[in-house]
Amino acid sequence: MKINLKVWRQKNNKAKGELKDYKVDHVSPDMSFLEMFDVLNEDLITKGDDPIAFDHDCREGICGSCSMHINGRPHGPLAGVTTCQLHMRSFKDGDTIVVEPWRAGAFPVNKDLSVDRSAFDRIIAAGGFISVNTGNAQDANNLPIGKEAADEAFMSAACIGCGACVAACKNASAMLFVSAKVSQLSLLPQGQPEAKMRVMAMVNQMDAEGFGSCTNTGACSAECPKGIDLSNIARMNREFFSANLTGK
Numbered sequence: 001m002k003i004n005l006k007v008w009r010q011k012n013n014k015a016k017g018e019l020k021d022y023k024v025d026h027v028s029p030d031m032s033f034l035e036m037f038d039v040l041n042e043d044l045i046t047k048g049d050d051p052i053a054f055d056h057d058c059r060e061g062i063c064g065s066c067s068m069h070i071n072g073r074p075h076g077p078l079a080g081v082t083t084c085q086l087h088m089r090s091f092k093d094g095d096t097i098v099v100e101p102w103r104a105g106a107f108p109v110n111k112d113l114s115v116d117r118s119a120f121d122r123i124i125a126a127g128g129f130i131s132v133n134t135g136n137a138q139d140a141n142n143l144p145i146g147k148e149a150a151d152e153a154f155m156s157a158a159c160i161g162c163g164a165c166v167a168a169c170k171n172a173s174a175m176l177f178v179s180a181k182v183s184q185l186s187l188l189p190q191g192q193p194e195a196k197m198r199v200m201a202m203v204n205q206m207d208a209e210g211f212g213s214c215t216n217t218g219a220c221s222a223e224c225p226k227g228i229d230l231s232n233i234a235r236m237n238r239e240f241f242s243a244n245l246t247g248k
Contacts, residue, residue: 001026001027001028001029001088001091001095002023002024002027002093002094003027003088003094004021004095005023005024005096005097005098005099006019006020006021006022006080006095006097006098006099007019007020007022007052007099007112008100008101008112009052010109010112011111011203012103012109012110012111012120013109013110013116014110017109017133017161018236019098020102021105022040023155024036024039024043024142026039027088028088028206029087029089030191031087031088032059032084032085032086033070033076033083033084033086034043034054034056034066037052037054042045042123048241052112052114053086053110053111053112053113054066054069054113055114056083059084059086059155059220060084060085061081061082061084061085062111062160063086063160063237064082064147064162065162066082066083067097067101067102067113067117067162067167068083068100068101068113069099069100069101069102069103069167070083070086070098071098072096072098072176073168074102074162074163074164075162075164075223077090079222080225080226081225082162084136085212101113101114102117102163102165102167102196103113103172104163104172104211105172105210106135106166106172106174106210106211107119107153107163107166107172115162117196119209119210119211120163120174120177122209123174123177123178123181123202123205123206123209125204126201126204127194127198127199127200127202127205128182128185128202129185130191130194131186131191131193131194137194139183141238143190149187149188150187150212152187153184153185153187154184155182155228155229156179156180156183156187156232157180157184158180158183158226158227158228159176159177159224159226160225161177162225163177164220164223164224165177165220165228166211166220167222167223168220168222168223169214169217169219169220170215170217170219171213171214171216172211172212173213173214173215174206174211175206175213175233175236176212176220176221176224176228176230176233178202178206178236179233179235179236180228180232181202182198182199182202182232182235182236183232183235183236183241185198185234186198186239195243196239196241196242196243196246197243198242199239199240200243203240204235214233218230
């Protein structure tokens with residue numbers, strides 16, 4: 001396969017960026033999208049050019065770092081996959097593919113396709129945890145949890161914090177991410193003692209980071225590679241309003 005690429009190049013978050021054209025020959029349909037970029041970068045390095053910077057780590061759809069906007073969609077044309085799980089067989093020989101970084105004020109560009117998502121880390125640090133006494137682990141059946149609550153908590157905990165929800169939202173809202181992290185703890189008994197403090201602290205930090213408000217269009221959930229449900233946002237809103245009414 002031969003692929004034509006239009007890739008966003010930007011030296012740093014102060015510099016002006018632009019799309020640049022590249023051609024990649026001998027692309028195997030079985031290559032992942034990131035492997036195709038590896039081939040391009042090897043060619044650029046051989047020519048003495050600056051390789052394209054992009055985020056990646058596990059390449060197994062777990063870490064959430066492979067943040068690329070591909071032909072106008074976060075992580076590309078397929079539903080339920082991250083960029084590293086996207087294979088070139090999803091495209092045709094001779095296709096032109098436009099690749100850009102996440103577009104959000106709270107995600108400044110580091111370089112090229114790499115963005116600074118440390119805003120998510122600060123939201124988690126604000127309240128995405130539980131405080132427990134250290135010591136011996138409790139017996140397995142000492143704290144029974146209903147299956148429905150456990151299943152919902154596990155589904156919320158599936159969020160990998162990739163930021164696709166932010167990139168998909170026209171307001172660059174982080175509501176889906178924050179609500180998933182609130183829900184995975186608030187649904188379980190261990191998270192109840194700090195539930196009010198948690199939701200208020202995380203929502204306030206989200207606002208302080210400059211994320212926009214929810215648009216209610218559902219684009220975030222539609223583009224989420226892990227299928228995080230919109231019901232999490234409704235749950236977080238209820239908990240936030242309740243916490244504000246009753247106080248910490």
